[in-house]
Amino acid sequence: MDRNSPITVIRAPQGFGKLDLVRSWLDTARSDFRAVLWIPAPTGAPDSEAFWTTVMDRIRTAGVIAGETNPDGDATSAAESVREFLARSGAPVLLVLVRVDLVRDDRIEEEILHLLDRCHNVNIVATTCGRSLFGDPIRVEPTHELILTRDLLYTREDARELFAHSEIELEPGELEYILERVGSLPALMRVAVVVAKTLPDLAGRRALLAHRLDNAIDRYVHSTVLARLSVDADRNFVIAVASARVITPDVATLLTGVDDAARRLESLESAGIVNHCETAFEDAWEFAPAIRDRLIAAQESVGIQPAQNLTKLARHSLERGDVAGGLAYAAEARDWDLAIDLIDTHWVGLVGSHLTVLRAVLRVVPEERLASRPAIKAGRDLFTALDTQSTIPESVLPDDPRDVETSGAAPAAEHALAVGCVQALMLRLAGEHERAAELTRRLSHLVRGALDARPDEIGPQLPGMRLQWGITYQLAGAFPESTVELRLAHRGALAQRIRVGARHAAGNSAMNWAVVGEPGRATEWLELEDAHPDPDGWLEPRAKVGGLVARTLVAVDRLDFTAAAAWLDELGEASGREELWPFVTYAHGRFALAAGQAHAGMAVLQRAIASHAAVLRPGSTIDLVLTALEVDLRLALGEGNRALSVLSTQTPDEPILAATAARARLLTGAPAAALALCRKFDWFSYPFTRTQLEALLVEAAAHRALGENAAATRAWQRAAAIADRAGLVSTLATVPRELLAALDAAAANPSSTARVLLASDAPEMYPAAVHHVDLTARERAVLAELAVGLSTVEMARKLFVSTNTIKSQLRSLYRKIGAHSRDEALEIAYRTGLID
Structure with missing residues (x-):
């Protein structure tokens, strides 16, 4: 407010201290206003003329213009009179328009803005409850400030100052409890001050504080919220819809059966009873949390069973694909059967995307309800452990695979498996992919032993577990192991008719093959993915990521840049919560290299690394893959020194980085060094087909640069055989077209893949030589x-x-x-x- 903008709009429901904010600002700010005119809240829904007549009366009473004999002049309306009056005065004036939204006239907003345009000496502070006025900030930007509900809530520091000013000494933890209980609502904070002043200093002080605070909030709700409603039907509507945290017209209709829910909610907003959710994708409203709690407590008095409404909302959320919302409502309803079933079915997704909700619910589930759910109990125990320590506990499983398999036959094996699965998932989410993979290997031995002893108990869990194990191995760079687990997960999900699991496993299998450079095998798995419908709701984005990455890479390999761009557009950049973000980023990078858009690829890479820095471990397979991608993009941009600088931070002991390092040496004028790197590994035992091909192309080009044409031809023939078998057309663009044509012409058997590339207009990925400077x-x-x-x-x-x-x-x-x-x-x- 110190910015002294021409107009400041404070929009919030009743009880948020809008006028207190204005008064405290005027008391503390150094004001240059000659006059501050408070225009009280209108009564009786006046029209524009009546409102501006009131303003004019206040101006005269305040003596803003001394000695004026004919203030109205030729004005034709009260609004025009006010404008002319204030414009003639020239004196700095602040108009405080209280609840100006109660003026029922469509002209009022335009007249206020016209006043500001005409009178540069006037500033306005307007308070409103609804969005009938200044609901569209764009209309008045940049000449206004908008203060919303969230801006008026008490912070911890605000609350501490409030109690200190009131000379109240709180016990440890009481301030935090009060803030949580009243939801930081200003009106309720003042109620809390009154309650705290009367608290005796005794052993049961906290319980007494809770009791008195709830009673005080109850009185506030009945006297300030419900008392403003004119008829019992409105009161019952408000009490019923309070079950919902976020109230849409559909939800209100579900809870009350009324046909005009949207109109009623808008009316309640205008009355300052509910707050419009500014961040919702559709019209939605909400109560302050403390008020909602007490309204729910009042439901039984009007014949509503709170638990039934909450369970109804839980099932409604599930129908809309909102599992986390459904879980939260089920826990609030104390419908433990539904809550536990949701956790059991969706625990992986909840851990990945809604960990806060999951942990909150697990803390309140009764212990006896988890006796038959060892996996859920293990999850709660682990989360409890993580609350008290910063690292994930080491697995209790033996190190020797034979000992692990033997322990799988023991009665405690199911509990150990549940604990191990949760630990592996938590390690994975923390970015500890190698540790997660190592634990997963031991779990697979445990399952082998358990299957022999109790197949009926372990079998139904296997498809979901194997799917997660496959993803764990992917992130650890163990693609052969991942492929095996995903194939078994797909087969098991089909047998159990878990279609979303089968689709998810097929898509991720396709991604494995596409990443290593086998587009034909990837296509086979994409066809299997297409055999299942798209998953509904919140699972859809997660289950489709692997398949979309695979489709992008296959299209790039086949030079179908239009299709690749379309798949990338659907895939988007990886969000902060996306576990497969390295592969999403890799797909963007490969497309950028092949399509001649290295700048765009570099931007995506840098954003991805910055947003996932907390889970990117130096030296991990993911780190090496992304480092190789960065070097390739730098080379494509002609940034030789930057590419070599990036490589200097890594030791090229892994083939994927060695192939890129060899290309960097070749393009910066060191073919002998490039050859040395290419010969460092047994490429034919390495599972990355694309990397094998790239290394052979670098080797052929290096031999050619050194004048060793026969060796170049031999390297090219091996490369052509791989390219033709796998269909890796775009990879051939990693060497200049002229060189590719010369190599293929010298070969005994021309390459069909080379012929496709040479006939296309695909750009060369890299310059023939990349400038760099060696300084002393x-x-x-x-x-x-x-x-x-x-x-x-x-x-x-x-x-x-x-x-x-x-x-x-x-x-x-x-x-x-x-x-x-x-x-x-x-x-x-x-x-x-x-x-x-």
Whole structure:
């Protein structure tokens, strides 16, 4: 409010302290206003003329214009009179328009804005409850401030100051309890002050505080909320819809059976009883949490069973695909059978996307209800452990696979399996993919032993477990193990007719094959995925990610950039909650390289890494894959020095990074170094077909650069065999077309894949050569000092050499990077990565 904008609109329901905020601001702010005119809330729903007549009367009473004999002049309306009056005065005036939304006239908003346009000496603060006025901020931007409900809630510091000002000393934890209980609502905070002042200092103080606070909130709800309603029908409607946390017209109709729910909710909003949800995708309203609680407590008095309404809302949420919402309502209804069934069926998705809701519900489920649900009990026990320690406990399973398999026959095996599955999932969500994979390997041995002993108990759980194990192995880079588990998960889900599980497993299997560079096998699994309908509701995005990544990569491999772009558009960039974000990002990067859009690919990569930094472990397979992708994108952009700088932070001991490092050496003019890297691994035992092909292409190009044509032809023939078998057309674009044509012409059997690429207009992924500069240690030191702005004399002094030496090194530096001045040298250095 200190910005003194021409108009400040404070929009919130009753009880949020709108007028208190204005008064406290005027008391504390250094105001330059000559007059502050309070226009009280209108009564009787006046029209515009009556409202502005009241304003005019206040202006006259306040003596804003002394000695004016004919203030009205030629004005034809009260609104115009006010404008002319204030414009003639020129004196700074603040108009405080209380509940101006009670004026029932469509002209009022336009007249207020016209007043501001005409009278630059006038500022307005307007309070409203509904959105009938200034509901569209765009109309008056940028000349206004909008203060909403959330802006008026008490913070912890606000609350501490309030109690300190009232000279109330609270016991430890009481401030936090009060804030949670009253929902930080200003009116209820004042009620809490009155309650706290009368609390005796005794052992049962907390229970007494809770009792008195609930009674005080009850009195507030009946005297301030329900008392404002004119008829019993409205009261019953308000009490009934309070069951819902977020009230849409459909939900209100479900709970009350009325046909005009939307109109009633809008009326309640205008009366300041409910608040419109500003962030909802559809019209929706809500009560302050403390008021909702007491309205629910009043439901039995009007013949409503609260638990029945809450269970009805839980099932309604499930019908809309909102499992987390359904779980929260089921727990509030204490419908433990429904809550436990939801956790049992959807625990993986809840852990991945709604962990806060899951933990809250698990804390309140009665212990005796979990006796027959060891997996859920294990989850609760683990979450409880995580509340008291920062790391995930180590598994209690033995290290030796034979011992694990033997323990699977024991009666405690089912409990151990439940605990292990939860631990593995938690490790995975924390980014500890290798630890999760290692634990999963032991769990598979445990299952083997348990299946022999109790197949009927373990069998039904297997498809879901194997699906999660397959995803764990994917994220750990263990693609062969992942493929096995996903195939078994698909087969088991089909046998049990779990269609969403079968579709999910098929899509992720397709992604495995597409990532390693086997588009034909990926297509087979995509056809299996298509055999099942799209999953409904909240599961749809999660279950479709693997298949969409696979479809994108297959389309890129086949040079179908139109289809790839369409699949990428549906896939989107990975959200912060998406576990498969590395593969989503990889798909974007591969498309960007193949389509000649490296800048866009780099932007997606950088955003993904920044938003998932907490779960990206240095040296992990995912880290290596993304590092290789960054280097490839840098090379495509011609940033040789940046590419080599990125590689310098890693040791190319893994094939996927070694192939990229070999390409970087080749493109920056070191074919012998590229060959050495290519020969470092047994590529034919490596599961990444695409990486094998890329390494052979680099090898062929390096031999050709060294004049070793026969060796180049042999490397090309091996590469062509892989490309033709797998159908990896786009990968051939990693070498120049001219070189590809020459290699294929020299081969005994021309490549069909090469012929497809050469006939297409697909761009080359990389320049034939990428510029880079090798600077001496002294030149790098001089460049670093140049970047901080030191003069030649200052550099000489700092580096302990003569000025002539510095000048000589600067000339050498400029010549190497192609610069002619200090500014040009710095621009080139930053652009090419010589300076970070």
